[in-house]
Amino acid sequence: DAGVTQSPTHLIKTRGQHVTLRCSPISGHKSVSWYQQVLGQGPQFIFQYYEKEERGRGNFPDRFSARQFPNYSSELNVNALLLGDSALYLCASSFRGWAPVERSLYEQYFGPGTRLTVT
Amino acid sequence: ILNVEQSPQSLHVQEGDSTNFTCSFPSSNFYALHWYRWETAKSPEALFVMTLNGDEKKKGRISATLNTKEGYSYLYIKGSQPEDSATYLCALFRDDKIIFGKGTRLHILP
Numbered sequence: 091d092a093g094v095t096q097s098p099t100h101l102i103k104t105r106g107q108h109v110t111l112r113c114s115p116i117s118g119h120k121s122v123s124w125y126q127q128v129l130g131q132g133p134q135f136i137f138q139y140y141e142k143e144e145r146g147r148g149n150f151p152d153r154f155s156a157r158q159f160p161n162y163s164s165e166l167n168v169n170a171l172l173l174g175d176s177a178l179y180l181c182a183s184s185f186r187g188w189a190p191v192e193r194s195l196y197e198q199y200f201g202p203g204t205r206l207t208v209t
Numbered sequence: 210i211l212n213v214e215q216s217p218q219s220l221h222v223q224e225g226d227s228t229n230f231t232c233s234f235p236s237s238n239f240y241a242l243h244w245y246r247w248e249t250a251k252s253p254e255a256l257f258v259m260t261l262n263g264d265e266k267k268k269g270r271i272s273a274t275l276n277t278k279e280g281y282s283y284l285y286i287k288g289s290q291p292e293d294s295a296t297y298l299c300a301l302f303r304d305d306k307i308i309f310g311k312g313t314r315l316h317i318l319p
Contacts, residue, residue, distance in 0.1 A: 094252070123307070132213075132298055132309030133253075146305035180253070197255040198243070 092116070094183050094201035102207045103171050111166040111204045115183030121145075122164040123198065124156055125180040133180055139164055140187025171208045178203045211235055213301050215310035222289045223318050229285040230313040232299030236280035241302040244273055244284055247312070248295040256284075256297075289317045 095114045103109050115122050121140040125133035138146035139158035153169045162183075168175055182198040214233040222228045232242065241260045245253040257266040262277040270287045286293055296312040 125309075130311070132300075132311045134309070135307045138305070138307075146307075148306060182253075197258055199255065200245075200252040202252050 094181060094199050096179075096181050096201040096204050098204060099202070100205045100207075102209060104209055105171055105173060107171050107208075108167065108169050109171060109206060111168075111179050111181075111206070112163065113166070113181030113183075113201060114163045115181075116199055119183040119185050119199070120162055121184045121187035121196075122158055122162065123182045123184075124164070124166045125182065126150075127178040127180055127203070136166065138187055145187045168206075173208050176206060176208045178205050211301070211303065211306075211308050213299060213308045213310040215297075215299060215313050217313060218311065219314040219316070221316045221318055222286075224289055224291060226289055227285065227287045228289060228315070229283050230297065230315075232282045232284070232310055234280050234282075234299075234301045234308075235303075236277055238303050239277045239280075239301075240304075242275060242282050243300045243302070244282070245298040245300065246295045247298060253298060284313075286315075289315075291317050291319065293317050 097112045123138040124136040127133040135148040136150050137156045142158045156166045158164045180203045181201045184196040184198045186196050216231050243258050244256040246256055247253040257273045259275040264275040266273050272285045275282045294317045296314045298312045300307050300309045
């Protein structure tokens, strides 16, 4: 079975531009989460989607948005790029999402990431 | 602001030696703690999902314990091997968010 895939692998953008990152979860997984990882830091949670609905959001500005499609793949969009948006963007899929009553019992499987450089 | 602390930041261990490191977190409203191993040029790989106070999980030479009342988890590696060189991350699940620590970078010396 294929693992989590992300595209593109690398991307260079200019300040002020917009970017779309894509993620395909493991077959059968219905939840996708997005993370931003800056060198020297742990991954920062951006969004979680489960069954095409946003189920959680981290402390990121409204320039960041995401959606999940009927086939459970997902896109992360970032508008008005800033130099500080340069990072590795990781996508993770899990069988189910984590919610207050489900208590995150399911492992997350990470993709290889998209390296975004903003100049 | 919720903080998940991992210590030490970096660790050098002789091949064959055993080692352990710590993940500390706020104990209130605990949901679950995940441990991940992240090797260079690869994706983070889930090691353990821990939910109950007193949980002990084991996978080969690696094991983990959880104390939710005092807010810490230990990861142990027995008889370190070169393939154990990686960054080990813990992640706290709470409410509808997940907070990662900065990781412990483990170097195994031949």
